Amino acid sequence: MQDLHNEVAQLRRQMSFFKLYAVITSLFILAFIGYGFRKSAQDDIIKSLRAEKIEIVEPDGTVKLSLFNKENLPPAVVNGKKLSRQGGDEAGLMFYNTEGEECGGLVYNGKGKNGKGQNELSITFDKYKQDQMVQLSYIQRENGQDTKGLTVFERPSFPVDQTMATLDSIRSKVKGEQEQQKAIDQLKAEDILVIRVCLPVNKANARVSLCVIPKAG
Numbered sequence: 001m002q003d004l005h006n007e008v009a010q011l012r013r014q015m016s017f018f019k020l021y022a023v024i025t026s027l028f029i030l031a032f033i034g035y036g037f038r039k040s041a042q043d044d045i046i047k048s049l050r051a052e053k054i055e056i057v058e059p060d061g062t063v064k065l066s067l068f069n070k071e072n073l074p075p076a077v078v079n080g081k082k083l084s085r086q087g088g089d090e091a092g093l094m095f096y097n098t099e100g101e102e103c104g105g106l107v108y109n110g111k112g113k114n115g116k117g118q119n120e121l122s123i124t125f126d127k128y129k130q131d132q133m134v135q136l137s138y139i140q141r142e143n144g145q146d147t148k149g150l151t152v153f154e155r156p157s158f159p160v161d162q163t164m165a166t167l168d169s170i171r172s173k174v175k176g177e178q179e180q181q182k183a184i185d186q187l188k189a190e191d192i193l194v195i196r197v198c199l200p201v202n203k204a205n206a207r208v209s210l211c212v213i214p215k216a217g
Contacts, residue, residue: 066094076102078129078161102126116142129159
């Protein structure tokens with residue numbers, strides 16, 4: 001009889017424990033749900049965000065826009081190939097088409113010392129699977145020879161990765177800078193490299209000049 005009494009007492013203690021556990025768990029669940037509703041009411045507003053790189057992507061992960069500092073300048077990607085870039089000290093924005101390939105961007109940099117310095121800013125619009133077709137830029141130099149203007153390029157119809165592969169082949173196989181330049185000039189004559197028309201403004205003479213760089217021959 002005493003054993004039965006002890007078992008009943010033990011069951012009551014266990015029931016009391018489970019009741020306390022259920023109450024505490026319920027309170028945590030209600031608190032979590034209430035916090036979720038409060039967050040939804042705020043529309044997930046972020047007042048401040050510090051980052052070295054931010055990408056805006058489509059639901060399938062395709063990058064549409066990249067915001068980056070100078071340490072995270074994204075490589076150009078054409079036909080799945082990563083291409084090297086000139087410069088490398090720029091921060092800015094890159095825009096991408098529905099295929100995730102670059103179609104334009106805005107980059108800038110600047111530095112100075114003892115009150116003198118230089119700034120550069122450029123916004124570009126690219127041809128499909130090619131380099132920029134239109135560029136609006138401003139370059140401030142320490143010597144005061146600032147330039148700003150609009151540049152319009154003529155690009156070939158084939159992808160830029162083919163052009164880069166050809167240039168890399170010339171640099172690796174052709175010996176001597178003069179011979180390399182002759183090979184590059186031949187590419188220009190064959191419309192493989194760029195033809196450029198620019199409208200720069202030079203601060204030194206405060207006038208607008210037109211330069212046309214036609215294909216060789």
